[in-house]
Amino acid sequence: MPLTEKQREHGLIFRFFFWTEHYLRMENILYSFWSVFWLLNGFDKFFNGTLRATDYGTVSFGWFGVNRDDKMIHYFSRLDLPEGLALFSLYSVAILEIVIGILFLCIFVSRRIPTFVQRLAFKLSMLVFFVFSIGDILFGDRAELWEHGTFMILTLVTFKMYLETPSIRKSVVGKRFQEFDVNEDGQICEVEYSAYMDAIESELEQQ
Numbered sequence: 001m002p003l004t005e006k007q008r009e010h011g012l013i014f015r016f017f018f019w020t021e022h023y024l025r026m027e028n029i030l031y032s033f034w035s036v037f038w039l040l041n042g043f044d045k046f047f048n049g050t051l052r053a054t055d056y057g058t059v060s061f062g063w064f065g066v067n068r069d070d071k072m073i074h075y076f077s078r079l080d081l082p083e084g085l086a087l088f089s090l091y092s093v094a095i096l097e098i099v100i101g102i103l104f105l106c107i108f109v110s111r112r113i114p115t116f117v118q119r120l121a122f123k124l125s126m127l128v129f130f131v132f133s134i135g136d137i138l139f140g141d142r143a144e145l146w147e148h149g150t151f152m153i154l155t156l157v158t159f160k161m162y163l164e165t166p167s168i169r170k171s172v173v174g175k176r177f178q179e180f181d182v183n184e185d186g187q188i189c190e191v192e193y194s195a196y197m198d199a200i201e202s203e204l205e206q207q
């Protein structure tokens with residue numbers, strides 16, 4: 001498949017655009033963000049750092065700043081709920097967060113994993129923010145409620161992008177759409193998109 005005149009003229013620039021379209025996709029950025037976000041937040045609950053007395057008072061040292069154990073026990077005690085329940089809730093959510101992080105990591109690595117698994121990652125994310133928001137209201141932490149609300153919106157934005165991915169691919173493939181829409185369903189699936197990218201790459205190599 002020959003390159004267009006324009007593509008040949010701007011070889012290097014075209015290669016750069018190819019790289020951004022192939023690897024630096026918005027979906028890749030967002031999926032890696034959610035993967036890191038959930039994994040770090042999940043592990044944050046297991047690593048609380050160590051408290052040390054300093055000239056400025058007692059300071060927590062360690063990679064993960066917030067001591068969630070104390071915070072959660074304090075929240076639950078306000079509602080006369082036991083410490084055990086506070087820690088059980090905290091670590092259950094932490095495990096769920098790590099699971100969501102792994103799911104997003106799988107989606108980031110391969111877009112070919114079953115679509116119900118992909119949608120599950122979004123559904124679980126929304127459910128966790130839903131539960132957090134209820135907690136924020138009951139425990140009276142309005143700042144956290146706001147924070148969780150913004151992440152809820154970003155989850156919805158990412159989900160919208162996930163649903164619109166076929167039209168994003170369509171705009172990248174452009175004029176060659178018919179050629180790569182192999183099953184003629186009017187959409188470019190991940191397999192068809194990879195075929196398009198492979199074709200472009202081999203054309204670049206032949207240059």
Ligand SMILES: [Ca+2]
Pocket residue numbers: 180181182183184185186187188189192
């Ligand atoms: Ca198709």
